[in-house]
Amino acid sequence: MMMPPESGPGFLKREAVPVLVFVLLALVPVAATFGAESYLLSLVTRVMIFAIAALSLDLILGYGALVSFGHAAFLGLGGYAVGILSAHGQTDALVQLPLALAVSALFALITGALSLRTKGVYFIMITLAFGQMAFFLAVSLAAYGGDDGMTLPGRSRLFGLDLIKNDRAFYFAVLALLLASYLLCRSIVVSRFGRVIRGARENPQRMAAIGFPLFRYQLAGYVIAGTLCGLAGFLLANQAEFVSPAYMTWQRSGELIVMVVLGGLGTLHGAIIGAAAFLLLEEWLSGFTEHWKMIFGPFLVLVVLFARGGLMGAIRRIGGGGHG
Amino acid sequence: MAEPALELRDLNKAYGALTVTDHVSLALPDGEFHAIIGPNGAGKTTLIHQISGLVPSDSGSVWLGGRDVTGLSLPERVHRGLVRSFQITSILPGFSALENVALAVQAHEGSSFRFFGRAREEARLNAPAMQALEEVGLGNRASVRAGLLSHGEKRQLEIAIALAARPRVLLLDEPLAGTGPEESAVLIALMQRLRGRMTILLIEHDMEAVFALAERVSVLVYGRIIASGPPAAVRDDPEVRTAYLGEEGG
Ligand SMILES: Nc1ncnc2c1ncn2[C@@H]1O[C@H](COP(=O)(O)OP(=O)(O)OP(=O)(O)O)[C@@H](O)[C@H]1O
Ligand SMILES: [Mg+2]
Numbered sequence: 001m002m003m004p005p006e007s008g009p010g011f012l013k014r015e016a017v018p019v020l021v022f023v024l025l026a027l028v029p030v031a032a033t034f035g036a037e038s039y040l041l042s043l044v045t046r047v048m049i050f051a052i053a054a055l056s057l058d059l060i061l062g063y064g065a066l067v068s069f070g071h072a073a074f075l076g077l078g079g080y081a082v083g084i085l086s087a088h089g090q091t092d093a094l095v096q097l098p099l100a101l102a103v104s105a106l107f108a109l110i111t112g113a114l115s116l117r118t119k120g121v122y123f124i125m126i127t128l129a130f131g132q133m134a135f136f137l138a139v140s141l142a143a144y145g146g147d148d149g150m151t152l153p154g155r156s157r158l159f160g161l162d163l164i165k166n167d168r169a170f171y172f173a174v175l176a177l178l179l180a181s182y183l184l185c186r187s188i189v190v191s192r193f194g195r196v197i198r199g200a201r202e203n204p205q206r207m208a209a210i211g212f213p214l215f216r217y218q219l220a221g222y223v224i225a226g227t228l229c230g231l232a233g234f235l236l237a238n239q240a241e242f243v244s245p246a247y248m249t250w251q252r253s254g255e256l257i258v259m260v261v262l263g264g265l266g267t268l269h270g271a272i273i274g275a276a277a278f279l280l281l282e283e284w285l286s287g288f289t290e291h292w293k294m295i296f297g298p299f300l301v302l303v304v305l306f307a308r309g310g311l312m313g314a315i316r317r318i319g320g321g322g323h324g
Numbered sequence: 325m326a327e328p329a330l331e332l333r334d335l336n337k338a339y340g341a342l343t344v345t346d347h348v349s350l351a352l353p354d355g356e357f358h359a360i361i362g363p364n365g366a367g368k369t370t371l372i373h374q375i376s377g378l379v380p381s382d383s384g385s386v387w388l389g390g391r392d393v394t395g396l397s398l399p400e401r402v403h404r405g406l407v408r409s410f411q412i413t414s415i416l417p418g419f420s421a422l423e424n425v426a427l428a429v430q431a432h433e434g435s436s437f438r439f440f441g442r443a444r445e446e447a448r449l450n451a452p453a454m455q456a457l458e459e460v461g462l463g464n465r466a467s468v469r470a471g472l473l474s475h476g477e478k479r480q481l482e483i484a485i486a487l488a489a490r491p492r493v494l495l496l497d498e499p500l501a502g503t504g505p506e507e508s509a510v511l512i513a514l515m516q517r518l519r520g521r522m523t524i525l526l527i528e529h530d531m532e533a534v535f536a537l538a539e540r541v542s543v544l545v546y547g548r549i550i551a552s553g554p555p556a557a558v559r560d561d562p563e564v565r566t567a568y569l570g571e572e573g574g
Binding site for chain 2: 187188190191192193194195196198199202203205206207208209210211212213214217220
């Protein structure tokens, strides 16, 4: 059931932040022509890829209150699908991408079915444990570089063509996928399905007493989020042309949570802003000192303490509070 | 139909050494308004938990319209028409009053595995939800965030949510808990209107309300039903007077 598109004077005010974000992202390649092009393109491409991963996490963490501490596993699964297939000479995205998504979905289905039987801290611990399992599995893959990871022969091809070999073309491909992911997540959040997920965040017992068997909805949400993060993994492998177990460390899972919280839980565009803020700050601060985490840590604490609702919360307050 | 709408057969439940439900059997004919009274800690809420499927019973069975539902989960029982409210208000505080009820409609109307289209704007869900809100007297509060409603309004909202699930059997756990005199008058009038339209099992401390509403009353003391019958008979039962009503009479 499609609804009429949003329009009218309220639209721009309401959607100012996401529109601005995507306009800026579209303008980056233009700005990049004035210098440091490949550095800037690759940095922002990386930002957008992590934004997809953060978006996918926001779907279950922000809207479903499911604190998954193993989400980076899906980055690795998507990445290794590319790496392993490439190592066997299969470099076409038409094979690699569906496989990356299918493996991620399957892993999410199995681990989600077990994890979602627990609640609270136990859910955090069990997702962390599954994430670590995936990490050690990658470490043990001696044929595919083990600890050191593996370098890819090049980016994925499409119909046998080098369509995303060019950094600029790859940039726009990632931007388009980020936009599609964002719109998909927005649709899910306000749909019937999304309303069940949001209701479960507010009061699971009430939802059960209304007649919703929450497990199957949360599991579906978990699979959607994992699959979407698998897409980010596929892209990350292409961006770095390298995959390693470092994709799926528990620290990486933690960073994804930080991105979502930093941007503002349950806002979607907040996840994009959080991913950008995290990676750009990391890049900038690490230029000053190798002890950049000493600055970054307290900064995060301040944001969480004083900007409730993350950066999006701060933007809303400065903007005089538009929508919620 | 001769089958009772709701039947409990020898339900038991213990928490460690504490027996909370002690061989409870009860049959409610279709359309009966039945009240359970009993002192604090008698096990009334636990019994509702067992009937609704929130808490498993140690032994015994629950039958709905002649079918054994003991093995079914809480949501599954709701789909069979066994719907409950909570003693401690349980709503979705961040959702509007209308959305609280619309979600209940959604649970019983088609699939919720729909990822496109704005649920909030679906007339198919909102129209019946609005009807339920009007029925409980919250028609003019539909767009208010449920968390901002007054306590009495929240209790009304809970009943609207339950009604939207189209119950055959409605379990109400102290709907008057914590309400002031005016708020309880509204809720009692509401229950009066529901009388006869569905089978109702009401747990309530307010004796006046119970004796005004119920066709039959059961008295639960230490997890055991010590008396069951028409309100007047129960009121005059000597065992009940010593075990329970006597406390109030002084
Ligand atoms: N989960 C639990 N674990 C252990 N004991 C429990 C649990 N739930 C209830 N009890 C105990 O079981 C007894 C019955 O509790 P219950 O809430 O069913 O009583 P009630 O009749 O509803 O009381 P009230 O009138 O205060 O609502 C109490 O002694 C209570 O402390
Ligand atoms: Mg109780």
